[in-house]
Amino acid sequence: MRQIHRLGTHLLIELAGCEAEFLNNEEQVSEALLQAAVEAKATILSSYFHKFHPQGVSGVVVIAESHLSIHTWPELEYAAIDIFTCGDRVMPFVALRYILKKFEHDRYQTVEIGRGYPKANATNKFELVASG
């Protein structure tokens, strides 16, 4: 357990066995990530998506409450998605449920990390967790 004053929730989502065509479609991927932000009741400030050639999409949605991001590997049927929200008003787990429904997948692994500032008596610390 880290010694932090928690301010936010960060969900790191690994999705496998996704449909390659979906993961390679910039429009569908961006719509899904933007809608995830809407589902969470986040305030969208900006978004940017990039289509790689021959394959893959990267994108971020900056929200007033932090950000969402996605990086896809269609050739591996894999997507790495982040949902990082601060405050009590937005609902990161609603966004997570939407993502799991929207991106058809065989399996997933999700890690939740509390974000916040180390307490005054905390020591500097580097921790390797969830290495895989």
Next chain:
Amino acid sequence: MRQIHRLGTHLLIELAGCEAEFLNNEEQVSEALLQAAVEAKATILSSYFHKFHPQGVSGVVVIAESHLSIHTWPELEYAAIDIFTCGDRVMPFVALRYILKKFEHDRYQTVEIGRGYPKANATNKFELVASG
């Protein structure tokens, strides 16, 4: 230990006791995050920064190898920084060292998460780690 084929490294950095004025300066914050990407030898695709009023800066740098992000709370002298890189060419720990040097701070905590796709025999899994 998660059952994943590791493709990338994600560093989640909590910095406390930073200089409030620096954290509230969009230009300085954006320069620092962009330079961190350069130090890592990443290929920058796009960046976006937003200044909150009365205080705080959020920003992302999308790189060909994933992304960097920052959210600052000058009133708490706190910044949450992410460095997510894929592949063997870029050097996330060089970016981390640059960040720790550039952002004066009293203390920090960093978590490293391996990113990648769950193995074929992996079960769906939700894990709460590094909660704080």
